[in-house]
Amino acid sequence: MSQPPASQPTWTAPVAPGPLDATVRVPGSKSITNRAFVLAALAAEPTLVRAPLDSRDARLMLGALEALGGGWERRGEDVLVRPLVHGSTEPASVVLGNAGTVARFTPALAGLGSAPVTFDGDEAIRRRPIAPLLSALREAGADIDDAGRGAPPFTVRGHGGLPGGKVDLDSSASSQFLSALLLAGPAFDAGVTVRLTGGTPPSEPHIAMTLGMLTRFGASPERDGAEFHVGPAALSCPDFAVEPDLSTAAPFVVAAAAAGGTVRIPGWPEYSTQPGDWLRSLMAELGQRAELTADGLSVTGTGEIPGARLDLHEVGELTPVIAALLCFADGPSVISGVAHLRGHETDRLAALATELSALGAGVRETADGLEITPAPLHGGHFRTYDDHRLVMAGAVLGLRVPGVSVENPATVGKTFPGFTAAWDAMLS
Ligand SMILES: O=C(O)C1=C[C@@H](OP(=O)(O)O)[C@@H](O)[C@H](O)C1
Numbered sequence: 280m281s282q283p284p285a286s287q288p289t290w291t292a293p294v295a296p297g298p299l300d301a302t303v304r305v306p307g308s309k310s311i312t313n314r315a316f317v318l319a320a321l322a323a324e325p326t327l328v329r330a331p332l333d334s335r336d337a338r339l340m341l342g343a344l345e346a347l348g349g350g351w352e353r354r355g356e357d358v359l360v361r362p363l364v365h366g367s368t369e370p371a372s373v374v375l376g377n378a379g380t381v382a383r384f385t386p387a388l389a390g391l392g393s394a395p396v397t398f399d400g401d402e403a404i405r406r407r408p409i410a411p412l413l414s415a416l417r418e419a420g421a422d423i424d425d426a427g428r429g430a431p432p433f434t435v436r437g438h439g440g441l442p443g444g445k446v447d448l449d450s451s452a453s454s455q456f457l458s459a460l461l462l463a464g465p466a467f468d469a470g471v472t473v474r475l476t477g478g479t480p481p482s483e484p485h486i487a488m489t490l491g492m493l494t495r496f497g498a499s500p501e502r503d504g505a506e507f508h509v510g511p512a513a514l515s516c517p518d519f520a521v522e523p524d525l526s527t528a529a530p531f532v533v534a535a536a537a538a539g540g541t542v543r544i545p546g547w548p549e550y551s552t553q554p555g556d557w558l559r560s561l562m563a564e565l566g567q568r569a570e571l572t573a574d575g576l577s578v579t580g581t582g583e584i585p586g587a588r589l590d591l592h593e594v595g596e597l598t599p600v601i602a603a604l605l606c607f608a609d610g611p612s613v614i615s616g617v618a619h620l621r622g623h624e625t626d627r628l629a630a631l632a633t634e635l636s637a638l639g640a641g642v643r644e645t646a647d648g649l650e651i652t653p654a655p656l657h658g659g660h661f662r663t664y665d666d667h668r669l670v671m672a673g674a675v676l677g678l679r680v681p682g683v684s685v686e687n688p689a690t691v692g693k694t695f696p697g698f699t700a701a702w703d704a705m706l707s
């Protein structure tokens with residue numbers, strides 16, 4: 280796998296000075312923010328999105344909507360998003376960065392406009408899967424020129440709308456393909472009916488999130504086994520509040536298990552479709568105490584972490600941080616169900632196996648996950664492959680291992696630009 284240059288800045292992850300006693304506020308959910316921005320752009324009237332995430336991925340989404348003919352303005356911590364109306368009427372470019380949500384959710388919107396829109400981003404996004412979505416969008420009537428690559432850069436030529444209707448989709452490489460079609464479906468002439476072919480999509484909570492947010496914006500999505508339908512609808516949700524990002528909370532939650540003591544995350548919702556809400560049951564399964572009260576989630580470390588067999592298919596984005604924690608377990612662990620992580624920001628299975636092993640852990644890649652055999656760890660250079668969740672994993676290791684030098688910590692700005700400051704504050 281490609282390795283970033285050795286000259287990148289590093290951050291020495293701090294060792295926990297003792298048991299923790301901290302309250303950590305995490306920023307808004309990336310997945311909810313970027314869905315809210317898309318649905319607001321498709322709505323009939325402006326939407327005030329309250330407390331959205333402000334990070335690289337969220338800014339890329341706002342930039343994409345602007346390129347596609349939409350508008351937005353900051354109102355303090357909130358963002359007012361204006362509808363696309365006619366979509367793009369002039370040739371435009373959408374910058375994808377390495378944001379899966381931007382790459383997968385915005386091409387359909389270009390089909391609603393009347394001009395060619397080119398999509399491209401970081402080198403890494405060109406390697407991430409998208410071909411099945413482009414095929415399904417073509418079935419829905421989109422005119423896409425990808426020069427046969429099945430990857431960015433590609434151009435969507437808008438012809439003033441998309442017919443929509445029945446499409447087949449293999450969403451086994453990413454749930455975002457299905458979410459993309461459903462989010463745009465209300466704006467298609469005939470709505471969209473998606474019949475899933477291929478294996479079960481990963482990240483089921485993110486699919487539930489898509490259905491829930493469509494409903495909140497006034498659409499009526501239906502699901503019958505492997506078939507999903509959303510009819511044409513005039514969307515509206517003048518005021519929408521974003522939940523804290525529970526996956527961004529993961530390293531802080533896990534810190535209580537790794538270092539002992541208690542970490543509280545205020546604003547943890549009583550009910551959430553976010554995959555991070557699985558942390559409550561995962562922490563219990565890993566021997567920790569997690570209690571949800573009206574004030575938020577409180578996690579207390581018990582000092583013992585049993586090895587575990589965890590199928591993380593539904594919550595793949597938690598894998599890097601959980602894998603780091605399992606390096607401190609009392610016995611071996613197996614993480615399964617996450618082959619699709621090879622198509623994330625980087626090949627996360629290869630990256631985790633390489634970097635955790637380099638610090639002394641016994642970590643082996645399997646066909647669909649990792650085998651982790653704890654061993655005494657030592658400090659060293661921890662490569663992050665331009666992956667925000669690798670920075671978070673490095674921080675977790677550093678809690679108990681002096682001298683973990685985390686490469687390119689700024690890449691965490693994909694979802695939490697203030698991560699290292701919040702981490703230091705948790706430990707002070
Ligand atoms: O729809 C979403 O907001 C997301 C879906 C998941 O993608 P995959 O299904 O590709 O894993 C997740 O990993 C990603 O961080 C966000």
Ligand SMILES: C=C(OP(=O)(O)O)C(=O)O
Pocket residue numbers: 377378379380596623624668
């Ligand atoms: C897979 C992830 O991101 P993306 O939205 O780019 O797919 C992630 O945040 O773990």
